[in-house]
Amino acid sequence: MGNKESLEGVKDRASQKFKRKTTKKVDMTDALLDQPWRRSSWIPQEVHRKKQDLLRRITQYVPVGGVLPKARILLIGQVGVGKSSFVQSASLALGSSYQTMPGSAQYKSHQVKDTDGTALKFILSECRGLEPMGSGGIRTEDVANILKGHVGVSFQFKALQPGHNGKGFKRNPLLADKVHCLVYVLEAATMGDISQSLQKKIKAIQEQADELGIPELVLLTKVDEACPAVQEKLTEIYWSKSIAEKTQHVAELLDIPISHILPVKNHPRSRPDPSTDILVLTALYRMLHSADGFLEDLN
Template identity: 30%
Template sequence: TTWGGENKQELLKYVKNFQPQNEEIEAIRVLLHGPVGAGKSSFINSVNNVLQGRMTNEALASSTTSNQSFTKIYQTYKIKKEGRGNFYPFVFNDIMGLEEKTGVRTDDIKLALKGHVKDGYKFNPISSLSDVDPSYNSSPSVSDRVHILVCIYDANAPQMKSSVLQKMKEVREAASELGIPQLAILTHIDSACGETQKNLKNVYRSKHLKKKMGDFSSSLGIPMNCILLMKNYSHEIQLNPDVDTLILNALKLMIDFGDDYAEKL
């Protein structure tokens, strides 16, 4: 990672000028999934902070990490761009956490990948969305489909429960079958490693975090170069250029990978 204000400005410029190669596509759709409390909503807020240049509260992250998922509804988050009515040509969908009995059903995630889930659908842990439900989109456009799947996981989390791991593997396999590219983000890196907490620039020098990445890679099968380390904005009241750099690096990869996939559709 190249640190410093100049690199941050280059990344910001790249993101601000980005347009999908496929003209049929309004926006690259990024689907975030992972266990409860991993930081999915916080990541959307953090991206919004960096692009607005100020602290925001768009995706309403929950500060209590109870075992209940804060996100219950399938919702598309757009990010405002300069000028009235303008939005960036990429969007985020945040889905309910992958808890054991009360979390999102993998069948619903598979339907979302193909664009069959309409905005506002309330996840039901008991039964999946059926094709007769008003929230079922029977003829999704290329813009409704997911163009990149991003798994978000807490670097501090104890060993993953086998049931959650199984769900994550199923989602990953479904995305692989559709050819959807995948990335993973390990969040809360500052509290996982003392040296990184002191100085964020130590993030890719940390042996502890490297081991975490290796463990995560082997348990889920995501290659190391597709795993990014992240600190979301959580308790800060002003922006930090090092945090911004990590967020923008991740965002650039997401929209590039998603754009390559969307171009083939």
């Protein structure tokens, strides 16, 4: 999985170098670090420039190598963690729309479109693969089938046994059917409540992804619900002690580099917010970049 990275600037000094306005709701002194744990600029002009650059890169994205029509990103997580909300947020940030393809409650895919309705060169799929069996979850073997591209539109996930035959099972999947980047979706606010059984299931899926060489990222959702300072001001996300600690916890729990953990706040059902857009678009572009890394390794 690679070596874990250490957080940058997580030392909490008594005298803070940077002064911020406090509010009655949030004690910033206790909630924020002396130095950011990830570098980023939130100057309005810089945010606008960065957003335009991300929009250009994402809308003009073409899978590297010219051997694949579209990259496939798989978001895997429990019900309610924000998989579908991320797809919606990405669409809002892009100022476009998306179309959900035929599928099932356990596994479905979305085609994100450009502002003119043109289909972009990637597909965002989502899978309910982390719930316990009997609670809407699917077997690790079936997650492996998704990663390998065996799962078609009409595939039936069986509660008693993994499906290796029957309707919807692709025996000879194409590269386009396979997953090119795997993203674990976890709630920032509930990171401390991850059960041993869930950890075991994630580890089993990681082993499958490692064998296939599929890059893995973590989407850490609902960061505003995990930290009052971030809820008060989203641009404090990389200064937040709570988010820094949760990011470190995920890195250690899953043995994933901190740079592979992407904190986001999903859009509410309202007009897009520039700061939210930056986090969502940055995460989406990182997924596409990782998919390209996978395709390059194939060559």
